[in-house]
Amino acid sequence: MELPFTNLEVAFILLAFFIFSLFTLASIYTSPNERNEDDDFHLKEKRRKRKEFKGKKNCSDEEHKIETMQP
Structure with missing residues (x-):
């Protein structure tokens, strides 16, 4: 009788x-508490x-003011 699968x-x-x-x-053998702590x-x-x-x-408004370019 031969096996149905090859080696x-x-x-x-x-x-x-x-x-x-x-x-x-x-x-099974790992503790779920250790994983949750990580x-x-x-x-x-x-x-x-x-x-x-x-x-x-959160910086002050002065730092975020846009300066207009003067021609």
Whole structure:
């Protein structure tokens, strides 16, 4: 009785199963709190940078006046 797949196809099937198993185990054994803390840190950092940028953006009106060119 012959196998319905060639050796190369069996190798790819086993490789895909192995990679799928690794991702499954990684999702089971990683702590979701650690990932959320990293995400929270990045979000807080982005918000802080936005506030700093907005603070720099709010300049006085005198700085933004357009001077007319005199001929």
